[in-house]
Amino acid sequence: MVVLEQYLQLYERDSQLVSSAWKTFHLFFYVIIAFSGIAGSSAFSQVVLSFGGNCVLHSNVTFVTDKNDNGSSFLIIDCVKSEWGKQSDCSFCQYVPVCSVIFSIVWITFFLMCGRGGKTARGLPQPWRIVLPALIFNITFLGVALAAACKLQDGINVFCNFFQDDMDETNCHDLARYQLVEGNTGLMTYRYMKAAQISAWINVAGWSMSVIVLLMRCFCAADFQLIEISVLAPTPEQEQDLSRSQDSIEGGCEDMNGQGDVPKESQA
Known part of the structure; x- marks a missing residue:
């Protein structure tokens, strides 16, 4: 011939x-995104409440001496003299994790409705059609989550630098010795700050891994x-x-x- x-x-x-591993990985990373978003938003909300609803990012907080009923002195925040950051920055860092939770639940629902992939008669027909829209959305929101994490990291670092310079402290962990608004202790606020930062970067990692899995699925033509x-x-x-x-x-x-x-x- x-x-x-x-x-x-x-x-x-x-x-x-x-392989069912494709669907499993998609669901796994979206679950990580959802939980990290919940943790990050909750922790940063507590940080904002500790400073009386003012934005602590890129702020220069002034402390003054006060005395309690026993006559012992302690340091509290002077909200009038303090230079607070932009409220829009704090709103952005607080609500991006909330959006991550919402969008991850939406994509979890879509991938649960679909089969493994390829051609199937169960669930949505031709489930592979969802891969490209998911890839485009994940890349877009990865940029948003990365911007929020960087803004949060940089804003807290600026706050800690001002705090250390003005109060002659060695690091931001010394905030534990100060009395904040609403009776919150500085130690808990510092822990909430660290939790918000860690959760934000875990959220970024979750979106990144989701993008990588989707790209591999496209390149491998699974x-x-x-x-x-x-x-x-x-x-x-x-x-x-x-x-x-x-x-x-x-x-x-x-x-x-x-x-x-x-x-x-x-x-x-």
């Missing part, structure tokens, strides 16, 4: 042949199978053999037809 044309073509793989298609044509010798075979078949058919004709008897 002579090969006239040869090419590769993708066909939808049967759902049973698609939902498809590659089939090689060849268009063949017979050689001249094969054409002659084929024509001889056809002639012999036709001749055999004629002989059979001739034997089947029985001569009629002549009447006297």
Whole structure:
């Protein structure tokens, strides 16, 4: 046979042949995103409440001496003299994790409704169609989550630097010795700060891993199978053999037809 044309073509793989690990990884990282978003938003909300609802990011907080009923002195925040950060920065860092929780639940629902991938009759038809929209959205929101984490990290670092310079402290952990608004202790506020930072970077890591898994699924074409298609044509010798075979078949058919004709008897 002579090969006239040869090419590769993708066909939808049967759902049973698609590894369930793809779907498992998608769900796993979205669960991490949801929990880190809840933790980050809750922790940073407590930080904002500790400073009386004022934005602590990029702020220069002033402390003054006060005395309690027993006559012992302690340091509290002077909200009037303090230079607070932009409220929009704190709102951005507080509500991006909330959006992460909402969007991760939405994508968890979508991937649960879909099958493993490929071609299936269960759930949504052709579940591989959700991969590209998920990839575009994840890349977009990864940038948003990264911006929020960087803004939070930088804002807390600026606050700690001002705090150490103004109060002659060695590090931000010394905030534990100060009395904050609403009766919250500085130690708990410092722990909430660290929890908010860690949760923000875990959230970024979750979106990053989700993007990586989606990219790998696209590059590996896990939902498809590659089939090689060849268009063949017979050689001249094969054409002659084929024509001889056809002639012999036709001749055999004629002989059979001739034997089947029985001569009629002549009447006297």
